[in-house]
Amino acid sequence: MSLRWPNPFSSQASYAIPLATPLRELRFVILDTELTSLNPHDNRLLSLGAIAMTGTKIHLGEQFYRLVNPGIPVPSDTVVVHKLRSNDVARGETANEVLTAFQKFSEGAILVGHFVRIDLNAIRKELAIEKRDFAQNAIDTVRVHRWIVSRTKCAEDVGHAHEKLDLSSLSAVYGLDIHDTHHALEDAFLTARLWQKLLCSIEKLGVRDLDSLLRIGST
Amino acid sequence: MASSSHSVVTESVISFLQNVPPFEFLPSAELATVARTMSLEYFPKDSTILSAGNPASEALYIVQKGAVKLAIRTQVGKELIIDMRSEGEFFGLLSFLGRDIARLDVTAVEDTLCYAISSQDMQKLMSRHRDVSDYLLRTSVTRYVDRSLNELRSQTNLMGSSERLLYALSVRDVAKVSPLLCPGDTSIRDVAKLMSQRRSSSVFVIDENKNAVGIVTDRDLAEKVVARGMSPDLPVTKLMTSPVIAVDEGDPVFNVLLTMLGRNIHHVLVTSGGFPKGILTSHDLMLLQGKSPLNVVEHIDQQQTLEGLANAHKRVSDLLPLLLREGAKASHVTRVIAEMNDRLLARILNLAEEKLGPPPVSYCWVVLGSEGRREQTFKTDQDNAIIYADVEPTNKDSVSAYFADFASFIESALQACGYPPCPGNYMATNSRWRQPLSTWQGYFDQWISGAETHDTEDALIFFDMRPIAGDLSLFRSLSAHVQPRVKEAAFFKSILAYISTQHKPPLGFFRTFVLERSGEHKSTLDVKLYGTGPIVNAARLFAIDVGVEASNTAERLRAIKALAYADPPLIDDLCEAFEFLTMLRIEHQLRQVREAKSPDNYIAPDTLTTLQKSLLKESFHSIARAQSFIEDRFRSAVWAQLGR
Known part of the structure; x- marks a missing residue:
């Protein structure tokens, strides 16, 4: 049995990953974006970083990093965070070009991100401008983490419900060396390392295949 | 992307x-x-x-x-x-x-x-960068698989391994001879049959001039014939891989390893003068390393001159640090040392006979003390003796003169190989320890019957006698004379027991250090006097008491355990304590040798790790238990006279 796993970039073509595919054989693309602001209504994409994984294995050679020229000035209050100034992104490509390349990079993979809804929302808006469609299914590491906490009665290892859930804080909880970079590729890489840990944890809790992963983590 | x-x-x-x-x-x-x-x-x-x-x-x-x-x-x-x-x-x-x-x-x-x-x-x-493959092989091949195989093997076989020797070997030392050969027109089917009959994983295809033109491995059969359906009726030339990678039998093994790695192959043809002579597989190379100390032994056996022997023996001392680094047990290390020394001695005895002519009567060369027990460490000297056949009084002087020359040749040869003379003069060069069988029997009778502690202590090393070469029946006759007598000699055993319990282990070691109180070795522990020595003495006493003939401490203890003589856990604990204390000595002495100091047995407790300290403590407890067992069993009136 297999699920029609929608290609996030097209309502037309979809491809199928069998639901019974074991976690260890699933291909993931872990992504992160930098945006002009956190306002979901008018923010624009500035950069997209991603790295590929198979199961818990991070493919160091399969990296994706592109700068996007948003066509609007970058608000100065966010430059402090992501260090991307207007003239830095001026040499960037259009969102359409970057997302076309990303579509190719992420083909056949399950998207994973930290609070991934924010990234997907930004991508979807950019695609909407070009009248392109976007389906927003992806795995959110925060959801998976919450599920683990809810399943682990004795949750002292992974903190408790009122903890901070941003990428740096959660990475620290999982014992990763943190680096607060706000660089889309580096954050995607850190998310990938967090994903390694989460995968091992959910595997121990009985999550073995795509079917059960989607139940606990898809957004 | x-x-x-x-x-x-x-x-x-x-x-x-x-x-x-x-x-x-x-x-x-x-x-x-x-x-x-x-x-x-x-x-x-x-x-x-x-x-x-x-x-x-x-x-x-x-x-x-x-x-x-x-x-x-x-x-x-x-x-x-x-x-x-x-x-x-x-x-x-x-x-x-x-x-x-x-x-x-x-x-x-x-x-x-x-x-x-x-x-x-x-x-x-690795094929692009030779230095990468060299490095990986040097470290991995030796540290990794071979070491594990060795570890397994070492449970039965006492030989360890050494990377340096691996590199000294040439292909002919390890290759299998007579590779399987077949002409190019043989069908694949027949080749498969041949390989299965001969239980060979490969066959070389030869042309009419007997040159190897290709190789077929069982993997080819599996991948090309079975999996891809190549017809088994085709000639083998359709299946073979060519050209054949060949190495000369004189090539160093290490280079072959690099060739295999660089080309990603597992079989190479070994040639001699260009003709197929043997085959070497990656598996052979993996199995190879455990042989290397044996290779040193062979090297010793091949030497024709004293200089050659002295040089060959240097390789033995190179071997020890490697054995230790690769995790060999202390008892393995001492056994390897003993094996090497025995071979060296046997070779020197041959040289002596070549030089001085055949001996006038049969003799047996025996070694004493730690050498007799096969428990030598780095610190080692000559302890040996000659037992020769009884002679008519008329020949006495000429026979005695021959063995005097003989002993003196051996002494200087051993000295040339790095063994100093025995300070106590327990050597065959001392006429007292170069005697016919009947005299030796008299010596032992005297030690056994009229024992005084002083004499007995000196005589102890003779109760660890081990024959090396010559007429072993002389040693057996002496042993047959001594064993039954000593077994019944209650007085003698009581003296031995007294000696064995004289040095009590410093149980307070960890609270108030019981250390050497003065002199050069102040604040150190003599691990031989308080550690290995009492165990050696106890094992010897037990062995004499039950008539076990072994001379090695661990062997004695194992034999005693089998006889249910003492509490079996006590014997096990003594074995472990002996192993641990010997290792402490060896490691200590290795460090001294590296620092160009002369090796001794004085260990400073602050150099020990926590684990070592606790093992040392356990060892001392085991020794104390053994000593109280001895006191219960052998205490006699004579102890009072001796002061206890």
Whole structure:
């Protein structure tokens, strides 16, 4: 049995990953974006970083990093965070070009991100401008983490419900060396390392295949 | 696709690799290429990364953070940890070079991140960079698979391994002779039959001039014939791989290893003068290392001159640090030392006979004390004697003169090989210890019956006598004379017991150090006097008491245990204590030898680790228990006279 796993970039073509595919054989693309602001209504994409994984294995050679020229000035209050100034992104490509390349990079993979809804929302808006469609299914590491906490009665290892859930804080909880970079590729890489840990944890809790992963983590 | 310039992520991989040999030898452009072929894998604590018997590793792993243990499982299911790998160290290489199955269990001992480079990418890298493959082989081949095989083997066979000797071997030392050959027009079917009949994994195809033109391995049969349906009626030339990679029988083994690795092949043809002579497989190379001390032994046996022997013997002292570093047990190390010394001595005795002519009567060369017990460490001198056949009074002087020359030849030869004369003059050059059988019998009778502690203490080393060469029946006659007498000699045994319990282990060692109180060795512990010595004495006493003939302490204890003479746990504990204390001595002496000091037995307690201290304490307790057992069993009126 297999699920029609929608290609996030097209309502037309979809491809199928069998639901019974074991976690260890699933291909993931872990992504992160930098945006002009956190306002979901008018923010624009500035950069997209991603790295590929198979199961818990991070493919160091399969990296994706592109700068996007948003066509609007970058608000100065966010430059402090992501260090991307207007003239830095001026040499960037259009969102359409970057997302076309990303579509190719992420083909056949399950998207994973930290609070991934924010990234997907930004991508979807950019695609909407070009009248392109976007389906927003992806795995959110925060959801998976919450599920683990809810399943682990004795949750002292992974903190408790009122903890901070941003990428740096959660990475620290999982014992990763943190680096607060706000660089889309580096954050995607850190998310990938967090994903390694989460995968091992959910595997121990009985999550073995795509079917059960989607139940606990898809957004 | 991925960005073409180095991303921050790639940079972090490169900067890690720049501190990891052999990758640090690579130019940075190559490092970037390598980094992009790698993956980063995560293994939670206690997860299994590779398991023995399962498919081989598909990658070389470099530990980025955390640590893994490499272990093998023995036939009885006991886990033997071969090695640990931590940050910057690698594992998996020989597994994928072997390509069939993994030979070790690799388990994460903490949460571990590893960079992994696939076997294909690694093969490519090694063929491009000789220094990388050299380094990996030097470290892995010796440290990894062979060491594990050795570890297994060492449970029955006392020989260890040494990387340096591995490199000294040439192909002819290890290759199998008579490779399977067949003409090119043989059908694949017949070749398969031939291989199966001869239980061979490969066959070389030869042309009419007997030159090898190709090779067929069982893998070819599986992959091309069975899996891809190639017709078995075709001639074997359709199946074979050519050209054949050949090495000369005189080539060093290490070069062959590099050839196999560089070309990713597992079989090479061994030629002599260009003609097929043998075959060498990667498996042979993996099995090879345990042989190397044997190779030293052979090397000693081949020497024709005293200078040659002295040089050959230097290789023995090179061997010891390697044995220790590779984790050999103390008893193995001392056995290897004894084996080497015995061979050396046997060869010197041959040289002496060649020089002085055949002996006028048969003789037996015996060694005494620690050499007799096969328990020598670095600190070793000559303790030996000659027993020769009884002679008519008319020949007495000429026979005595021959053996005087003989003994003096041996003494100087041994000295040339690095064995100083015995300070107590327990040597065959001393006429007292160069006597006919009947005189020796008299000596022992005297020691046994009229014992005084002073004499007995001096005589102890003669009760650890072991024959080396010559007419062994002389030794057996002496032993047959002594054994029944000493077994019944209650008085003598009581004296021995007194001596064995004279040096009490310093049980207060860890609270108030009981150390040498003055002199050169102030604040140290004499680990021989208080440690190994009392165990040697106890084992000897027990052996005499029950009539066990072995001269080695561990063998004596094992034989005694089988006889249910004393509490079996006590005997086991003594064995372990002896092993541990011997190891302490050897390690201590090795350190001294490295620092160009002359080896002794004085250990400073503050140099010991916590674990060593607690083992030392346990050892002392075992000795104390043995001593109270001895006191209960052998105490007699004579002890009061001796002062206790």
